[in-house]
């Protein structure tokens with residue numbers, strides 16, 4: 001957790017890790033990725049479309065439909081996912097200090113009213129690798145719970161440029177996004193919030 005500005009329930013939170021210029025650079029780097037791999041709304045295993053639109057970069061993309069949550073090597077249109085942009089990998093390097101790099105960058109786009117229910121990130125092979133999450137655009141109310149569903153939780157607002165590391169004993173801690181403050185940031189031309197979630201899959 002060294003260097004992080006805040007620790008909450010084992011999550012290391014780097015408030016303001018990216019300055020405005022770095023945030024704008026990241027958005028510019030993501031634009032061709034999203035053009036090549038357009039965001040879509042995955043179906044939950046119950047068959048309901050998620051409110052968050054998603055795409056991915058890297059060898060693997062996170063995917064969900066009636067068959068369940070999993071990683072897949074192509075976008076639903078059949079093409080391989082674009083490479084993870086270098087500035088994204090540099091964030092991983094800086095906050096983890098690890099040799100190994102992530103092989104999935106999930107790109108979540110939250111429009112007005114989008115949210116993400118409490119869940120664990122548990123579709124990866126080895127939970128000893130941390131998960132790194134980058135916030136861009138509108139503020140999000142992020143909730144952190146426990147290693148099992150339910151119980152007391154803590155919430156905090158994540159702002160554009162904040163980075164969260166979920167690792168160690170907190171790697172399987174439940175977390176979610178209750179809501180965003182739509183229109184609170186002008187970083188994204190289309191408004192809303194982008195969250196990048198970096199994971200080692202295999």
Ligand SMILES: O=C(O)CCC(=O)C(=O)O
Pocket residue numbers: 106108116121133140142175176177195197
């Ligand atoms: O949007 C966020 O801040 C969290 C996203 C997340 O937990 C996930 O994609 O697994």
Ligand SMILES: [Mn+2]
Pocket residue numbers: 119120121175
């Ligand atoms: Mn998650």
